[in-house]
Amino acid sequence: MWDYTDKVKEFFLNPKNIGEIDNPDAVGEVGSIICGDALRLTLKVDKETNRIIDARFQTFGCASAIASSSALTELIKGKTLDEALQISNQDIADFLGGLPKEKMHCSVMGREALEAAINNYKGIPTVVEEEGRVVCQCFNVTEEKIRKVAMENHLTTVDDITNYTKAGGGCGECKSEIEAILRDIWLIKKPEKLTKQKKLTNLQKIALIQEIIEKEIRPALQSDGGDIEIIDIEGNKVVIAMRGMCTGCVMSGVTIDSIQNKLREFVGEEITVEVQ
Amino acid sequence: MNTIYLDNNATTKVAPEVIEEMIPYLSIFYGNPSSMHTFGGQLLKKIEEAREKVALLIGADPEEIIFTSGGTESDNTAIFSAAELYPTKKHIITTRVEHPAVRNFCKHLARRGYRITFLPVNNQGQLNIDDLLKAIDDDTLLVSVMFANNEVGNIFPIQEIGEILRERHILFHTDAVQAVGKIPIDLKKLPVDMLSLSGHKLHAPKGIGVLYIRKGTRFFPYIRGGHQEKGRRAGTENVPSIIGLGKACELAIQNINIEYNYISKLRDKLETSLIKLCPDVRINGDPQNRLPNTTNLSFEYIEGEAILLRMNEYGICASSGSACTSGSLEPSHVLRAMGVPFTAIHGSIRFSLSRYNTEEEIDKVIEILPGIVNDLRLLSPFGRDRLIRKH
Numbered sequence: 001m002w003d004y005t006d007k008v009k010e011f012f013l014n015p016k017n018i019g020e021i022d023n024p025d026a027v028g029e030v031g032s033i034i035c036g037d038a039l040r041l042t043l044k045v046d047k048e049t050n051r052i053i054d055a056r057f058q059t060f061g062c063a064s065a066i067a068s069s070s071a072l073t074e075l076i077k078g079k080t081l082d083e084a085l086q087i088s089n090q091d092i093a094d095f096l097g098g099l100p101k102e103k104m105h106c107s108v109m110g111r112e113a114l115e116a117a118i119n120n121y122k123g124i125p126t127v128v129e130e131e132g133r134v135v136c137q138c139f140n141v142t143e144e145k146i147r148k149v150a151m152e153n154h155l156t157t158v159d160d161i162t163n164y165t166k167a168g169g170g171c172g173e174c175k176s177e178i179e180a181i182l183r184d185i186w187l188i189k190k191p192e193k194l195t196k197q198k199k200l201t202n203l204q205k206i207a208l209i210q211e212i213i214e215k216e217i218r219p220a221l222q223s224d225g226g227d228i229e230i231i232d233i234e235g236n237k238v239v240i241a242m243r244g245m246c247t248g249c250v251m252s253g254v255t256i257d258s259i260q261n262k263l264r265e266f267v268g269e270e271i272t273v274e275v276q
Numbered sequence: 277m278n279t280i281y282l283d284n285n286a287t288t289k290v291a292p293e294v295i296e297e298m299i300p301y302l303s304i305f306y307g308n309p310s311s312m313h314t315f316g317g318q319l320l321k322k323i324e325e326a327r328e329k330v331a332l333l334i335g336a337d338p339e340e341i342i343f344t345s346g347g348t349e350s351d352n353t354a355i356f357s358a359a360e361l362y363p364t365k366k367h368i369i370t371t372r373v374e375h376p377a378v379r380n381f382c383k384h385l386a387r388r389g390y391r392i393t394f395l396p397v398n399n400q401g402q403l404n405i406d407d408l409l410k411a412i413d414d415d416t417l418l419v420s421v422m423f424a425n426n427e428v429g430n431i432f433p434i435q436e437i438g439e440i441l442r443e444r445h446i447l448f449h450t451d452a453v454q455a456v457g458k459i460p461i462d463l464k465k466l467p468v469d470m471l472s473l474s475g476h477k478l479h480a481p482k483g484i485g486v487l488y489i490r491k492g493t494r495f496f497p498y499i500r501g502g503h504q505e506k507g508r509r510a511g512t513e514n515v516p517s518i519i520g521l522g523k524a525c526e527l528a529i530q531n532i533n534i535e536y537n538y539i540s541k542l543r544d545k546l547e548t549s550l551i552k553l554c555p556d557v558r559i560n561g562d563p564q565n566r567l568p569n570t571t572n573l574s575f576e577y578i579e580g581e582a583i584l585l586r587m588n589e590y591g592i593c594a595s596s597g598s599a600c601t602s603g604s605l606e607p608s609h610v611l612r613a614m615g616v617p618f619t620a621i622h623g624s625i626r627f628s629l630s631r632y633n634t635e636e637e638i639d640k641v642i643e644i645l646p647g648i649v650n651d652l653r654l655l656s657p658f659g660r661d662r663l664i665r666k667h
Contacts, residue, residue, distance in 0.1 A: 009585075012582070012585065013585075013586070013589065015655065018654070018655055019654075029657070033577070033618070033619045033622070033658050034618045034619070035618075036579065036598070036599055036600065036607070036618070036622045038657055038658070039657070040657035058655060058656060058657035059655055059656065059657065060577065060578065060579060060622075060656045060657055060658050061579050061582070061600070062579050062580075062581035062582055062598070062600035063581055063582055063585045065579075065600075066582060066655060169599075169606065170606055
């Protein structure tokens with residue numbers, strides 16, 4: 001059984017703002033019964049102020065999909081359309097006290113329905129998902145959506161993408177393609193979450209260094225038969241040892257420089273790397 | 277709030293008589309049956325008594341019974357043994373609706389170079405014998421077909437399959453975890469070489485199972501170590517659970533026919549009432565040829581996990597083939613193999629009953645569930661009219 005927060009349970013068992021607004025000013029529909037999740041959001045908007053006076057939802061989906069939809073309506077009521085557009089899927093999840101990571105796609109569905117409804121209000125034609133290049137055939141997820149959700153949520157692994165979009169969660173044949181998209185995204189644009197870090201505590205810094213080494217550095221070294229081990233982290237000094245084919249490699253100086261650059265890029269300019 | 281437990285294909289309540297029988301072997305008689313002293317050694321006799329009871333339930337000889345840790349180990353062992361004994365043959369036939377204990381072990385072998393044929397089923401979940409005949413070739417070393425399906429309850433034509441395979445001298449294993457104790461099984465008449473059963477599906481504890489191996493069938497052990505189970509399955513015997521399983525089998529022998537009628541009557545009442553009270557419900561599986569305790573229903577336009585959690589608020593326990601109940605995002609492979617439309621798979625609920633369910637409990641579910649279904653349908657953007665408009 002999923003470990004839902006009390007708030008998820010409350011918003012599932014006693015959802016607020018259910019149903020459909022008569023003569024709505026905006027309608028946002030996302031998902032499908034085939035994929036197992038669908039949300040229809042209707043809005044009443046004050047034309048003078050562009051403020052959302054009422055929001056109602058109809059959801060086909062699990063407990064977290066219903067709770068996320070209801071949470072969305074609570075979050076946007078009373079806000080202007082521009083303010084509402086600032087609400088991210090993470091805000092929806094946070095409002096509910098968090099969602100199991102496998103259920104984050106429910107919050108993404110909420111955010112998508114909101115965008116669709118506001119586009120509908122503004123007369124912007126809805127982008128039909130099928131028109132994009134479909135990467136995941138099982139859940140009909142396009143490359144565009146994978147890129148968008150990955151960038152918005154700083155997702156770096158295929159599992160993350162599956163949790164947030166369902167892509168890759170069916171037959172799994174598209175996983176390598178998702179991996180390629182992620183590699184492409186993060187070569188061009190580094191994860192915002194990582195660069196946006198302001199002042200990190202020591203524990204946060206250590207965790208981040210470990211994460212960067214695990215996700216960004218180790219796979220490349222391992223693919224060449226090498227490896228890296230963290231020996232110690234003291235303040236901004238990261239002491240490492242090279243393993244496998246990296247030990248005694250004539251190019252080790254270059255490798256160590258690139259490790260330091262990577263850590264400086266993602267963790268902080270003050271990081272120095274020393275080899276034991 | 278009293279729990280109404282309708283998830284007995286997942287696991288069953290341990291029968292009070294079973295617990296009573298086990299207790300002395302958890303406290304007073306805690307010896308190791310392999311010990312030379314009487315304190316431990318006397319337990320061998322109790323193990324043999326339990327073996328006789330298990331054998332009696334399925335029409336086997338006691339020496340054809342190996343105690344294991346459960347259904348999964350029994351299934352894995354059967355397939356492993358066959359593969360080890362016929363190393364020149366690389367083809368295994370099974371079905372698309374097997375339990376993961378068979379399905380995933382076969383997939384594992386596929387990665388080791390084996391060719392696996394997963395036989396399809398029709399929209400009622402039944403096999404076509406012609407498909408089996410076409411699949412068999414000179415390279416086929418084993419056929420593994422479940423006795424009864426865990427999700428929809430379908431009973432497979434084990435007699436017919438066994439006869440076909442016996443003529444062709446091909447090993448036949450059946451995963452009978454869901455069938456044993458629910459329907460009569462007589463291995464004296466059934467041409468089956470290996471059969472798996474699990475204690476916790478028939479009111480014995482979890483962690484105990486059996487692999488039946490017909491006399492004369494070659495066998496290659498999966499777990500090696502000591503000499504227990506005549507060297508066929510090493511590891512100190514799970515004495516209390518073996519004794520508990522023996523008692524559970526004894527109870528099943530005494531009551532199987534009475535329980536069949538009692539449980540199937542309750543199941544039918546639940547099913548017909550829900551179909552009557554909730555529009556747009558479909559039965560998944562073969563309504564005629566199935567276990568007496570199982571019904572799998574799809575409530576269109578709504579999602580299974582939502583139904584389960586609403587029922588949970590009333591203490592009603594069931595399960596679903598919907599994807600949202602698992603981390604995999606993949607809905608039930610059984611319902612997919614049967615070609616159940618996705619619209620229905622998402623809203624599927626399995627009710628599985630036992631001897632401990634009462635008519636009052638079933639009445640309570642009939643009273644509560646239609647309201648839950650109605651509430652969730654009011655929340656849903658779909659409905660018959662809307663779907664027809666959209667497609």
